[in-house]
Amino acid sequence: MTLGTAVVETSSLGDRTYLVHDGEVAVVVDPQRDIDRILAVAGRLGVRITHVAETHLHNDYVSGGLALARLTGAAYLVAAAEEVSFARVPVRDGDRVTVSDRLALTAVATPGHTFHHLSYVVRHDDEVAGVCTGGSLLFGSTGRTDLLGAEHARTLAHHQHASARRLADLLPDGTPVWPTHGFGSFCSATPPDADASTIGREKLANPVLRLHADAYAEQLLAGLGAYPAYYAHMGVRNAQGADLIDLTPVARAGADELRARIEAGEWVVDLRSRKAYAYRHLAGTLSFGLDGPLATWLGWTLPHGAPLTLLGESPQQVAAAQRELARIGIDRPAAAATGTPEEWARTPGDLAERRRATFADLAAEDADVVLDVRAAAEWDAGHLAGAVHIPLPSLTERLREVPDGTVWVHCAAGYRAAAAASLLARAGRRTVAVDDDWANAAAAGLPVVHEGPSRRTG
Known part of the structure; x- marks a missing residue:
């Protein structure tokens, strides 16, 4: 039986969970909270989950690892250096974990995304079959290094550089790279440049393997934008350990x-x-x-x-x-x-009701207020002359900064504008939601300017 791998995508969060098996038993790496999807995959494949492994304590989602391990009786692998409130199998750099007589994992310390991050080299019949890199080495990128506080970001960036180099030196060029983050997750420093990769490809394409440590750190830190506020609560929740998810219907309201x-x-x-x-x-x-x-x-x-x-x-x-x-x-x-x-x-x-409009509509009218609710990096790349900039996540705290009059709200494609317009309307403001692609703004004749970094991002 050859090695089998199954990927459980969580595209809404930009993450992947991996189920690696030998046809009989399986290890699950970085499971999401809703473990029913993983159990369904294992059931279809006819394999038994005997090990669950975390590459790190996640900041972008609540892990289902503890619940999955308890439900299946699997060994739960978590870095020994992590302070957690539950029983686990403590894993350290170099530890070899035997999953079956054909399948094994070797832990490799890869600090950077977090201080105690681990990657897992997967071996099948004693041959390297892949490496689960979590938030370390991603496709054309790496995990961001500021989630534990800005004061640690530079130190962790240097750790991230050394960790990626270690993996590149340790593994054959043909080794498949299986990251958890990097498919839209804010845990990724930059967007991915591929949907699959190998160590050899990363040597050619990834800045962390092409730049010296200082240059890589400067590039990474300069490109980091804001990340969701709920990240502040995920690491704590994962250190405590989450119970089984409860998806039963909630009370109905009339x-x-x-x-x-x-x-x-x-x-x-x-x-x-x-x-x-x-x-x-x-x-x-x-x-x-x-x-x-x-x-x-x-x-x-x-x-x-x-x-x-x-x-x-x-x-x-x-x-x-x-x-x-x-x-x-x-x-x-x-x-x-x-x-x-x-x-x-x-x-x-x-x-x-609420009015929806296009950028062409905006160009044809004398708008009282134009509110841009995109992120700072989007604003810096170009924005409408005279627009007010308040990113959507900051809007509830900064409603008083929006000038009087009817507010035309836009973002890059319409989703955030609709949300922002509803927040403003709830506060009693008159709004028009621009439901259009940002690329159409200039085509409509609206003046797009570049004035350097925004000073209105909060």
Whole structure:
């Protein structure tokens, strides 16, 4: 039997989980919180999970590793240097873990993304078959080094450089690289340049293997942007160990309860598309559609621990949102409702509409205020002359900075603009959401300027 590998993608967070097996037993590396997906894969393959391994304590999601290990009886491999609140198999640099008589892992200390990061060299019949690199060596990039605090970023960047060089020296050029991050995750320093890679390819393409340590560190640190606020809580949660995920349906709310929650200032989130939301919605609700990066932007914007109510067209839509949010530690919404805005409203007066527009519409009108809610790096790369810049995650704290008048809100493609416009409308502002691609701004004749780094990013 040849070595088998299965990848469980979590595209909404930009991560991958790996199940590596010999046809009978398997090891799972960096499992996501919703372990039912992993158990389903193991069941289809007819393999038994005997080992679960973490490359590091993750900052971008709640791990399902402890729950998976407990449920299956698997050995749970976590770096010995990590301070955790649960029993685990402590793993150190150079440790060899025998999974079966044909399959084994060797731990390699690869600090950089975190101080105690490990990579796992996978051997099948004593031959190197691949390396699980977690947040260390990614496809054309590496993991970012500032998640443990800006004061550690430079030191960890140098560690990251040495770790990547160590892997490159240790492994054959043909070794497949299997990273956890780098497919949209904010844990990646820069976007990936491929969907698969090997050690040999990384030697040719990856800056960490082409630049000297100081040059690499300078390039990495200069390119780091903001990352989601919920990251601050993930490492702590993972050090404590998360229980089994609870995806059972939450309490259903009727029209009176929904209005009471809105009037109390709670977050009542409409999961429908931004087009459907603009056509008709329950006044006071917020637009974070499930058809976009819900977990990232809602998780980043929602105050930590705040009660959350979900509105969806169907129970399946609400359930999908529950799963997305539980992955980042928003475990149990306070309530939910399904159906249509008319069913969520007490009277027609509870319903509202919102104007959607294009950049061409903006060019044709004399707008009172143009609000750009993109990230700082996007603003620096070019923005509309005279626009106000407040990134979406900062908007709730900076609403008073938005000048008076009707606010035309834009981002890069429309998702963040819809969310921002709903936040402004909840605060009593008149808004127009620009639902258009940023590339169309210049084509519409709008003046795009480059004035250097933004001073309005918070």
